[in-house]
Amino acid sequence: MTSFLSAGLPAEATKVGSPALNIAIFAGFVLVTLVVIVKLASGKKSAGEFYTASGGFSGRQNGIAIAGDYLSAASFLGIAGAIALQGYDGFLYSIGFLVAWLVALLLVAELMRNTGRLTMADVLSYRLKQRPVRIATATSVLAVSFFYLLAQMAGAGGLVSLLLGVEGEGAQNIVIAVVGIVMIAYVLIGGMRGTTWVQIIKAVLLIAATAIMTVWVLGKYGFNLSGLFDAAIQNNPKVGEKLLEPGVKYGVSTTTKIDFISLSLALVLGTAGLPHVLQRFYTVPTSKQARKSVEWAIWLIGGFYLLTLVVGYGAGALVGAEEINKAPGKANAAAPLLAFELGGSPFLGIVSGIAFATILAVVAGLTITASATFAHDIYKEVIKRGDTTSDNEVRVARISAVAIGIIAILGGMFAKSQNIAFLVALAFAVAASANLPTILYSLFWKRFNTRGALWSIYGGLISTIGLIIFSPVVSGKAPLPGTTVSPSMITNPDIDFSWFPLDNPGLVTIPLAFFLGWLGTVTSSEYNAQKYAEMEVRSLTGHGVAKALDH
Amino acid sequence: MSNDARIRGDEDPYVAMQTTDEFQALRRKFRGFVFPMTGFFLVWYFVYVLLSTFAPGFMGTKVVGNITIGLLFGLGQFVTTFAITFIYARWANRELDPLADAIGARLDGVKEH
Numbered sequence: 001m002t003s004f005l006s007a008g009l010p011a012e013a014t015k016v017g018s019p020a021l022n023i024a025i026f027a028g029f030v031l032v033t034l035v036v037i038v039k040l041a042s043g044k045k046s047a048g049e050f051y052t053a054s055g056g057f058s059g060r061q062n063g064i065a066i067a068g069d070y071l072s073a074a075s076f077l078g079i080a081g082a083i084a085l086q087g088y089d090g091f092l093y094s095i096g097f098l099v100a101w102l103v104a105l106l107l108v109a110e111l112m113r114n115t116g117r118l119t120m121a122d123v124l125s126y127r128l129k130q131r132p133v134r135i136a137t138a139t140s141v142l143a144v145s146f147f148y149l150l151a152q153m154a155g156a157g158g159l160v161s162l163l164l165g166v167e168g169e170g171a172q173n174i175v176i177a178v179v180g181i182v183m184i185a186y187v188l189i190g191g192m193r194g195t196t197w198v199q200i201i202k203a204v205l206l207i208a209a210t211a212i213m214t215v216w217v218l219g220k221y222g223f224n225l226s227g228l229f230d231a232a233i234q235n236n237p238k239v240g241e242k243l244l245e246p247g248v249k250y251g252v253s254t255t256t257k258i259d260f261i262s263l264s265l266a267l268v269l270g271t272a273g274l275p276h277v278l279q280r281f282y283t284v285p286t287s288k289q290a291r292k293s294v295e296w297a298i299w300l301i302g303g304f305y306l307l308t309l310v311v312g313y314g315a316g317a318l319v320g321a322e323e324i325n326k327a328p329g330k331a332n333a334a335a336p337l338l339a340f341e342l343g344g345s346p347f348l349g350i351v352s353g354i355a356f357a358t359i360l361a362v363v364a365g366l367t368i369t370a371s372a373t374f375a376h377d378i379y380k381e382v383i384k385r386g387d388t389t390s391d392n393e394v395r396v397a398r399i400s401a402v403a404i405g406i407i408a409i410l411g412g413m414f415a416k417s418q419n420i421a422f423l424v425a426l427a428f429a430v431a432a433s434a435n436l437p438t439i440l441y442s443l444f445w446k447r448f449n450t451r452g453a454l455w456s457i458y459g460g461l462i463s464t465i466g467l468i469i470f471s472p473v474v475s476g477k478a479p480l481p482g483t484t485v486s487p488s489m490i491t492n493p494d495i496d497f498s499w500f501p502l503d504n505p506g507l508v509t510i511p512l513a514f515f516l517g518w519l520g521t522v523t524s525s526e527y528n529a530q531k532y533a534e535m536e537v538r539s540l541t542g543h544g545v546a547k548a549l550d551h
Numbered sequence: 552m553s554n555d556a557r558i559r560g561d562e563d564p565y566v567a568m569q570t571t572d573e574f575q576a577l578r579r580k581f582r583g584f585v586f587p588m589t590g591f592f593l594v595w596y597f598v599y600v601l602l603s604t605f606a607p608g609f610m611g612t613k614v615v616g617n618i619t620i621g622l623l624f625g626l627g628q629f630v631t632t633f634a635i636t637f638i639y640a641r642w643a644n645r646e647l648d649p650l651a652d653a654i655g656a657r658l659d660g661v662k663e664h
Contacts (some may be wrong), residue, residue, distance in 0.1 A: 088603075088619075088621055088622070091622075091625055092603055092625065094602075095596075095599070095625055095628045095629075096596075096600075098628070098629065098632055099596045099632055100629060101632070101636075102588075102589070102592050102632060102635055102636070103589070105636060105639060106585040106588055106589055106635075106639060107585060107589060108587060124567060163557075173610070213614075225617075225618065226615070226616030226617040226618055227616075228619075229616075229617035230616075230617055234618070241611075242611075243620045244611060244612025244613075244617060244621070244622070245607050245608070245610050245619060245621055246603035246604070246607045246610050246611070247603075247604075247607035248620055249606055250604065251604065255606065257604045260598075260600070260604055261600060261601070261604060264596075264597070264600045268593070268596060287647065288644075291640060291643060291644075291663045292640075294636075295636055295640050298633070298636045299633070299636070300630060302629055302633060305629075306629060332557075444582075481634040529562050529566065530565070530566055533566040533568070533569040534563070534565040535561065536568075536569060536578070537568050537569055537574060537658070538565070539650045540574075540577055540578060540581060540651060540654075541563045541577075541652075541654045541655040541658070542651060542655060543654070543655045543659075
């Protein structure tokens with residue numbers, strides 16, 4: 001896969017807009033959200049308050065926050081850019097991200113809300129052996145969160161030269177550190193309640209700005225979509241008419257085609273296994289509100305991707321493919337350049353500020369989830385065997401949030417030259433392989449047991465990361481035309497230990513993880529009828545949820 | 552029945568409830584809706600992905616102006632996603648919740664006696 005958020009920015013960039021204005025608008029967002037968070041923060045927090053805001057949000061609020069959590073910079077800048085340059089294939093990519101929400105709506109959200117309280121492992125370990133299942137789940141949650149965090153932090157670094165006009169390693173590192181520190185502040189001061197409000201504010205700003213751009217673009221073409229496509233074709237002579245049909249990006253060879261099918265599978269099954277998405281279902285009091293959350297999320301996310309279609313073709317038509325390719329950040333520059341074309345420096349400043357806000361809101365959600373997993377599943381349930389106070393647990397969660405923040409900052413600095421779309425795709429592939437099979441089996445399959453869960457989680461995790469290591473993503477891609485640099489992670493084209501042909505392993509690892517879950521289960525006789533009855537009755541009726549919240 | 556819901560074994564109210572016709576009807580109703588619906592949207596999504604991958608020429612066929620079959624198929628994915636969301640939420644609010652609430656209330660009765 002070529003990158004949606006590509007790094008390795010060329011230096012001879014054309015400069016647009018005013019960096020000072022961009023920075024001021026971003027600083028304004030940080031200031032306003034910090035004030036909101038400080039006002040909401042109410043002294044000491046229980047574990048439930050810190051991880052889930054004690055389930056105190058309404059379905060609508062949570063739905064908006066989910067949109068804010070899910071619509072990352074890769075969605076906003078990446079998909080708009082992909083549509084601008086490659087047309088239909090960018091659109092195709094966004095559809096996977098949307099349809100995936102039906103898995104969450106129909107199979108996962110309500111039942112998870114009814115059977116869990118604080119973390120994803122609550123559900124998976126419900127009727128299985130607590131310690132081994134919690135350790136396995138926590139491992140996979142931390143792995144998914146780490147890859148996703150890395151992608152977002154690296155994205156922040158990559159956006160710097162584009163949006164703030166600063167260049168060079170040092171400046172990028174400073175911005176990554178600033179993003180990390182603000183994010184740690186959000187999490188420590190605000191907990192889940194504060195983070196949720198940041199996500200709500202960001203979602204409203206992002207969707208509003210995109211809607212304004214859409215109407216503006218359509219207005220220029222007399223609200224005629226066909227006319228807009230025509231202009232995009234005229235302004236992209238290299239691709240031309242192909243902009244309107246699939247295949248520009250994914251249709252190069254049979255391998256890229258199979259790779260795209262593999263990616264589609266990971267996207268559609270990965271969303272409902274993303275820990276920071278699942279964590280959001282615990283911030284509402286009941287399964288009815290969880291249902292309402294996903295309803296709102298689907299309307300907002302779907303609406304947003306429809307707007308992105310217009311913004312993407314609009315950037316292609318009004319800015320032009322050549323201009324976009326010359327800008328630092330290339331495809332990622334499409335939406336900001338379109339903003340500049342439409343509304344000059346002020347509008348560019350607003351869109352740039354929102355792009356940074358987007359990254360902040362997403363990393364804060366990831367950090368809360370990862371620190372909850374560490375403090376609750378590893379520290380409390382495994383190390384202390386359940387014997388610790390809520391105060392202690394929250395203290396550990398705060399320390400882990402700082403540690404995760406530091407790891408994210410250092411990882412982001414290290415990974416900023418990596419292909420960010422690949423990191424996001426990897427997070428989805430691990431979520432779909434290591435998490436989703438166990439979630440579905442434990443909710444729907446009576447016979448499912450500990451061995452099945454462990455084989456499926458570890459099998460999915462190890463096979464996904466293993467196949468990635470031996471894929472062309474890591475080594476062995478042919479050098480880019482006119483250079484001796486390979487687009488693989490290892491840029492020396494002479495080093496090649498790849499033998500797995502696909503960039504996306506989901507096509508192999510997802511069925512494998514389902515199979516291992518089945519095989520492990522049928523070879524073990526463990527079965528707890530009482531816990532199964534309790535879990536199934538609770539999952540469908542919501543019985544005991546309100547009671548559990550009192551703790 | 553015992554007034555302590557936490558007792559293990561045959562006395563457990565959840566085990567007792569799981570075998571009632573009432574609960575089995577709820578379970579059947581839920582699965583009878585979400586499983587076929589999941590099958591439907593996954594098949595429809597992969598038909599779309601496979602057509603886009605292996606029949607780009609067909610997907611690029613223009614219907615009106617620059618509007619292609621592929622674009623209509625893609626927008627169709629949005630329409631079905633929105634429609635399934637709407638239909639499921641309405642169905643669950645009307646058909647599922649009353650059954651689930653009734654069972655929940657019966658369990659509360661057992662607990663608080």
